[in-house]
Amino acid sequence: MSEIITQSIQDYLKHIYELNEHGSSASTNDIATRLNIAPASVTGMLQRLANSTPPLVIYKKHQGVTLTKNGEKAALEVIRHHRLLETFLVNTLGYSWDEVHCEADKLEHVISEDFEARMAKALGNPTRDPHGELIPTADLTMPADKSCLLASLRTNETATVRRVSDDDPALLRHLRKIGVVPEVKITIKNYSEFDGNLTVKVEGQKSNVVLGTAVTSQVFVDK
Amino acid sequence: MSEIITQSIQDYLKHIYELNEHGSSASTNDIATRLNIAPASVTGMLQRLANSTPPLVIYKKHQGVTLTKNGEKAALEVIRHHRLLETFLVNTLGYSWDEVHCEADKLEHVISEDFEARMAKALGNPTRDPHGELIPTADLTMPADKSCLLASLRTNETATVRRVSDDDPALLRHLRKIGVVPEVKITIKNYSEFDGNLTVKVEGQKSNVVLGTAVTSQVFVDK
DNA sequence: TCTAAAATTTAGTCTTACCTAAATTTTATT
DNA sequence: AATAAAATTTAGGTAAGACTAAATTTTAGA
Structure with a gap:
């Protein structure tokens, strides 16, 4: 019964994950700012994500959202794609570290698990991307960071x-x-x-x- | 004034190009079959493409479509992406030639011109993909094929x-x-x-x- | 504690790109 | 030339994911 995780949903989950890393609960406004869309649109999506089966977020009116286990896995999947891609673009295609973000933002939603695995292997299973950010592991856990x-x-x-x-x-x-x-x-x-x-x-x-x-x-x- | 060429439009143009290569005019039905959508949906899109500014196709009711110069350029852009990607996946990530089509079909709509150029350079500006199909040149012309x-x-x-x-x-x-x-x-x-x-x-x-x-x-x- | 400002939600729309069913046009056959 | 079959178009509808404007809730300051 699990619903399709669209490109748009992936973006929501990714940004909610990153906001959760700081002040636990992500606010409607912060999400809207990051995604560059209207706050009202965010509210609508948060309600959908909270009511989907399985729920991807825990949402309390006026109090922001956190990710469920399922939501977090989906977010880490996207983040793993993003960071592997950035590494791949720098190492394999000669991009410099300031040029990779946009390209990775588009590709992260589109590549297959096979592509992900091949990249990881070709790069020697890196643990950090070119900016030093930690790459979630293949089983979708985020390594601890004490920086x-x-x-x-x-x-x-x-x-x-x-x-x-x-x-x-x-x-x-x-x-x-x-x-x-x-x-x-x-x-x-x-x-x-x-x-x-x-x-x-x-x-x-x-x-x-x-x-x-x-x-x-x-x-x-x-x- | 030129309209946005969406992913969906790119797919229409690509398939119309390929159909035009054989029997000049592409029929509604053939396009629908290739895109795996209902013929009625194709009619709607063809009307849009013919009325856009600039027009991307020439469309005569009940007689199928051909591409305009603009439509052809857009189609060749996508086809160039597709074939360079197939070559790249085989040469750089060790895909075999039967595994690349699906992946390239998704990536072709998403990569930047910069990505295209970097791939072409890294591959030594190939003229054919792993299946031997001709790759449109960087200035979007299709080399002659006499096979x-x-x-x-x-x-x-x-x-x-x-x-x-x-x-x-x-x-x-x-x-x-x-x-x-x-x-x-x-x-x-x-x-x-x-x-x-x-x-x-x-x-x-x-x-x-x-x-x-x-x-x-x-x-x-x-x- | 009252109120103004900020944040959020509700309600109602829009566009894209698809769908089905019905109507129409073209084509092929007798 | 008539008509059945095939192809195509029209008409009306849906879902996703955005929007604006108005209403509501929360928060912070006097």
Whole structure:
């Protein structure tokens, strides 16, 4: 009796998953903003997803949604597709890391499980995509991530860049230029109380850089 | 003012192109059969395509459709995507030639021009896909094809297999097994007047095979 | 605690792309 | 040339997934 999970539904579930990772329950408005559609349209879809068999979300009027086990599996499937695709595009077709997001957003809904498996094998079953984001495993579990925000570091702390947000190409080009990419070590030289700016020494770079919160809130590190 | 060419429209144009290659004008029924939808639905779409700006087809009630220049370009774009994708799946992900059709049918509508260009480059700008079918050029022209049906050959004629129809996986597996693949030389040992069977010597194969018209009408050769 | 602002939901529409059933046109046969 | 069969079109309808405008609920500030 399980209903068809359309492309549109996949997008809802993916974004709800990502919103749930932060503040547990995803609000109608946040979903609407992310999907770039009207909040009213989101309400309609959430009601459908909550009433489908099996239910894909748990939805309480005016209180946002969380994913059910089924919904989460479906979301992780899409996220696995997305991140494997990004890795594949970079490794196999020579895309740079700021060019892959859009392409993967379209392809993720269309590739078969066979395609997914072949990609994973060809890439040597990677655990992270080019931005350092964790790739859900083949059995659809998300590996634990203990990284923290670069913005949370203070003077004299040292850390390793683990992952960066992948949805702003301009930011990605900037990060690449200043050497802030996964697995690179950094040291905080200064923290500015007023604007939250961090002065950072990046491994392999000659001079320090000063990064505002617009940047440091998009970069995750392991201490 | 040009309208959006949806996935569905791309499918119509692709199939109309292929039907036009044979008997010039594509009939409502043939299109419906190929797309596996009701003839009435096809009529509706043909009217839309003929009245769009610019028109994509020339449609005369009860007399079928042909593509306009614009419609043909759009069709060739999709066909180029499809055939490059098939080549890519075989060369890069190890698919066999009977497994690629479905996957390419979904991906062809989704990949970007950038993806197309990167594939073409990575593959060395191939001119034929794994089934030997000609790939439209980057500027969307279809190279001339002078191959003829294997079914049209007679006793003692010799030819080179050029291409085979790609939409029946079982047939493709059979052809692979008997060695009837592009660029292989064959000789007709016998033609049977009654059932159209051909007894064929295939280069590199020990014994001759007898092929019925169900097979010989799907294989194209150069004399 | 009252109220204004923000967030959310309801109600009613629209478009795309399909469907079925009935009507019409074309084609083939006698 | 008449007519039966085949092909096609018309008419009316559905579901998905979006929209806007209006109504309602929640939240935050005085």
